[in-house]
Amino acid sequence: MSNDGSRETNGPPSDGVGGSPLSGVRVLDFGTAWAGPHATETLALLGADVVKIESRKRLDLFRTMAGMETTPGFNDINLSKRSLCIDLSREDGRGLARRLTAVADIAVDNYRPGVMERLGLDYQSLSVINPKIICLSVSAFGATGPEASRAGYAAIFCAMGGLAHLTGYPDWEPALVRSPMDLTVANASAAAAVAALWDRDETGVGCFVDMSASDVVTNLIPGAVAAWDLEGVDLNRQGNASSSGHLQEVFPACGEDSWVAVSVWNDEQRESLADFVGESDAKSQLRSWIATRTAPEAADALQRAGVPAVPTMSPIDIIGDQHLQERGVFERLHHPMQGDVLALGRVWRTSSGPQSITRAPLLGEHSREVLGEWLNLTDVEIDHLRDAGVLE
């Protein structure tokens, strides 16, 4: 522990009923940037032992953006993992990776289809070594179909999957939802991995899960798909307006770029609103009333009056929010290169109480430790691998 009480230790989270349901599950993270790493991060936060396979020759995209060990993006997407640095451009490096998959439960990547095949680390190859392995591969359009080889980032699959067309103002260009797309794909991937574990509990065999980011996006627009199918209508974006016509709008509050979202969807709430602002021209009344108050004050007063409302929260609002702090959403960790950092922890609470999370790993920080634990390699054997250049 550092002097101020923040935790400096790194590694898999502590075991415990409720907080570590995936305790004992071993995961290899071959991913980069967002989708693959956050999927395995979710598994790590659920107690899995996640080892990130990295290479100095081909760094995780986020490690290249600012300082290698100090990029907030990397350090927040790779919590509670360990790092093992292998040169996968060498056959003996790939051989070492295959030995690790022999004792792993899940292997995750988010490369374009074909990359893991070229490395000999695809499901076809690994299932021969370990029939229980679950391989999860995340790509923009999936591993099959005419677009399988196409490149994609969040903005592209947001557009191709149909969500961009439906987001934003009707008289303005479509709005691209970006990082939440990557992270939603990651969350869907984590869910598929745990479902595969559950299935393996019964069948005893693993599988290959081929996740399409674009299909995850399409999954978010069933209303538009149904409207097209049943009525031949292509829905358009409608800003913040409710599709059912009830009062739903975002009003400016006092302060720069400060807003209050209001939505009133049942009779009881409508009566409350009428009691609050009067019967006529509720929108104008609300607009005038909210404009003279801060967003938190306005939202709280409206909620107390029975009118559903929230502040549109910025990152600064979220960090300083009393309710979220009370809920224990954030944890303060100590990173040897970054110093004290605030991390968003688990997005659930259990009756067994909180479990700790640990900081993101330094590059190759746990190579010796993981090889000793997973493969029972001795220090001499590990030194040999390092001297030969297999370990970076």
Next chain:
Amino acid sequence: MPDGKPMHLRTTVVELGFEVATAHVGWFFARLGSEVTVVDSNLPTILDHLAKIAGGSGEERDLSSLGLLTLLGGKKFVLSDESTAFAEAIQSAEIILWNSRAQGIATPDALLRRYPQALVVAVTPFGLTGERAWWQANDFLTYHAGGDAYFLPPGAGAGTRPPVAAGDFAPGRMAGWSMLATVLAHARQVRREGRGAILDISRQEALLDLSRVEIARAANSNLVESRFTKGYDTGGIMFARDRPVVLMPLEDHQWQRLFALLGEPDWSQEPEFATRAGRVKHAPELQARLQAWVADHTSDEIYSMGQDAGVPVGVVRKASDVVSAPQTQERRSIASELTPIGRPVLAPVLPFAVRHAEIWSNPDV
């Protein structure tokens, strides 16, 4: 597999109260073979309303709500918590999905006391504890409180317009995806250990997970972003002859390929255009030239040329485009299923395929 599905989740789930996020979790279980029962006394009203929308014409209708039909597919319904059917369903449930609409039935604590071997998943707007625990909020509101609405729509041109939520069912289903691995993992643990638990899941917190990097940047590097800084200096949304496209060359070599597509005009040969800093410096000119090139072609032409040249490009698709896309058809990403109103409807299925040995399957189809 006995029923042809390549992946199974054999368990029993009860949804107390029908709302999107918990219905999404129940939908996932149902798609993989679990027995899912929805308990909500308002269901007949919801189904009647949806049937009228599906069967009506002319006047303005909430067509988007037809998406609720897909969240009901494959599930059983119990209309009253006082019925024998309800008692049977909840007695055998391994997972009880509870939301605010079920407050009149029982609290999560009471459910766990009564069914100590069940996982009770309490999904509320702001959690079971804390000063906002009593606040009311639908998916639109929790999205605004969840961090991402603040960044939409992105771009300096956002001007004085308010932030917006993502469209269609995205706010509720994104929260649903965010909580699903947690529910699955804890349900698996409860089953193994034979000891129930309560999972307290806040929809706001589930959505915060999706803005975690922006939150981390603001907290740990003094980089405070907004929708005004989230636009693309170069590339981004552009308008082809028929519909918008997204140009997304992020790396220098991708830009060089894009310039080659444009015929390598003189200006692209200047050293400054080889770096991001230089391209940003010349952004107004660059954007204008790209837009002019895009406007000369259809979206399909831009997509084919760009992708074939190794330039990340996408098309802003409508639902009809997604349904008819060859990729969708090949992967069977959207399938027809019978709905509770007696009409089949096209619906997105599980977004992944599963392979055992030599056979590829979508576990949902």
